Amino acid sequence: xxxxxxxxxxVLRDVRTAQGRTLRDVAKSSAVSLGYLxxxxxxxxxxxxxxxxSICDGLGMPLSELLGxxxxxxxxxxxxxxxxxxxVGPAVDADEVxxxxx
Amino acid sequence: xxxxxxxxxxVLRDVRTAQGRTLRDVAKSSAVSLGYLxxxxxxxxxxxxxxxxSICDGLGMPLSELLGxxxxxxxxxxxxxxxxxxxVGPAVDADEVxxxxx
Numbered sequence: 001x002x003x004x005x006x007x008x009x010x011v012l013r014d015v016r017t018a019q020g021r022t023l024r025d026v027a028k029s030s031a032v033s034l035g036y037l038x039x040x041x042x043x044x045x046x047x048x049x050x051x052x053x054s055i056c057d058g059l060g061m062p063l064s065e066l067l068g069x070x071x072x073x074x075x076x077x078x079x080x081x082x083x084x085x086x087x088v089g090p091a092v093d094a095d096e097v098x099x100x101x102x
Numbered sequence: 103x104x105x106x107x108x109x110x111x112x113v114l115r116d117v118r119t120a121q122g123r124t125l126r127d128v129a130k131s132s133a134v135s136l137g138y139l140x141x142x143x144x145x146x147x148x149x150x151x152x153x154x155x156s157i158c159d160g161l162g163m164p165l166s167e168l169l170g171x172x173x174x175x176x177x178x179x180x181x182x183x184x185x186x187x188x189x190v191g192p193a194v195d196a197d198e199v200x201x202x203x204x
Contacts, residue, residue, distance in 0.1 A: 004169075050103070067173035074164075
């Protein structure tokens with residue numbers, strides 16, 4: 001099961017470190033406690049919508065942009081965790097299978 | 103301030119109604135209580151990551167797809183709520199302003 005808070009936390013940390021900023025700096029800009037921000041980044045705490053908006057402000061990033069990054073990351077994780085399926089069923093022609101088996 | 107739970111709730115309701123399904127039906131498919139799902143759709147309750155994953159299962163929609171829809175909606179709301187700015191400042195040449203005022 002892919003959990004939003006895990007992927008969101010990873011993205012928030014990536015954005016912060018790409019800006020070359022410390023947890024303390026972003027916590028101050030966001031008016032969020034250092035401990036809270038740290039837990040959100042580690043994916044151990046669900047960010048409330050209000051505090052997520054504050055964190056976006058602190059990072060100078062619109063919520064839509066953050067969601068776009070999280071969507072990309074989740075899509076990637078979904079690809080990695082998708083069950084492997086064999087190429088059988090309507091997509092493959094039965095005669096073709098027999099022919100290549102022969 | 104744009105709150106994720108409000109926009110997420112609207113999108114979840116849109117997806118459900120587009121599928122022609124009732125709250126009761128999706129709650130049952132998601133193994134989430136009817137009251138909880140209703141509160142999440144109304145944007146009055148933050149969905150935990152676990153329950154959000156269950157709701158996505160119940161709707162037959164990957165989390166990444168849901169996030170894409172939420173991102174689009176938030177981006178639209180950001181456009182509507184963006185402060186109106188006058189075209190002054192570094193983007194406009196001072197001489198140009200004087201010229202057109204003359």
